Amino acid sequence: MHLFRSAFLSALLGLSACLGLAGPASAQGVYDDWSNVKPPAAPALSHVVLDPATTAVLVLDLARQTCHPDTRPRCVAMLPGVAKLLSMAREKKMTVIHTLGGHSTPADIWPQAAMQGDEALVKSGPDKFIHTDLEQILRDKGIKTVVCIGASAHGAVLHTAASAAFRGFNVVVPVDLMASESTYAEQYTAWHLVNAPRLGERVKLTQLDWIN
Structure with a gap:
């Protein structure tokens, strides 16, 4: 033994x-x-034509806490573009929905992205569908396509866009209207959205001037 x-x-x-x-x-x-990995080539962008009746613009977390000049200067720099997109969307009577995270309030939203009229607001973490009525709002309005713009490319933009695609919505992401602390995170987000399983078939990348 x-x-x-x-x-x-x-x-x-x-x-x-x-x-x-x-x-x-x-x-x-x-x-x-x-x-030793070399990043892939930047994903291709597409011209996009939106149907105002079935499109919603999701304005993700464009508050001063998350879109901060010290941590995300590229976010602050894109605010004029955000204002341009929202002006076009409102002129065409598109649905506009705002989101916030953490302790941010509507008063913290940058003026270029501020809420107007009866535009809806939801509060959640990176995925704005979790524990909110966002999906119900979109379904009730007959929305088929969402345009995702926001302060955190690898946060709210990535997770909300992916979540929308998984729920059967078409997704448009203007790459010049999403920001991060680093260009790598922005590029990774764009790559992921068009290469990950079940996302590429529903997500289109574009830029502001290519949206009609």
Whole structure:
């Protein structure tokens, strides 16, 4: 029995040592691969024609806390473009819906993106469909396409756009009206939206001047 126990313990120790050596080596190899990855080419953009009766513009978290000049200067720089898109949308009687996160209030929204009239507001985390009536609002209005713009490309824009696509909506994302702390996050978001399973068939990337 003593010999069997010693042999068993030796086998366990040997196996543990092998696993201990294999784990970090594999992880290090993967990390090295990531460090050498070259980003793919920027995703292609498309001209987009919107049907005002079935399109909603989702203005995602354009409050001063999330669209801040120190942390996301590109967000502040895109505000004139946001104002231009909203002016066009309102002129064509499109639905406009605003979102906020955290402790932000409508008073915190930048003037260029401020709510008007009876435009709806929902508050949630990165996915604005979770624990809100956003989907019901869209269904009740007969919306088929959502245009997602916002302060956090890799946050609210990515997750809300993906969630909309998974719910059967068509999604348009103007890449010059989403921002992040880094251009990498913006590029990754765009790539993900048109390459991830079930998203590419519903998501179109565009830019402000290509929207009609």
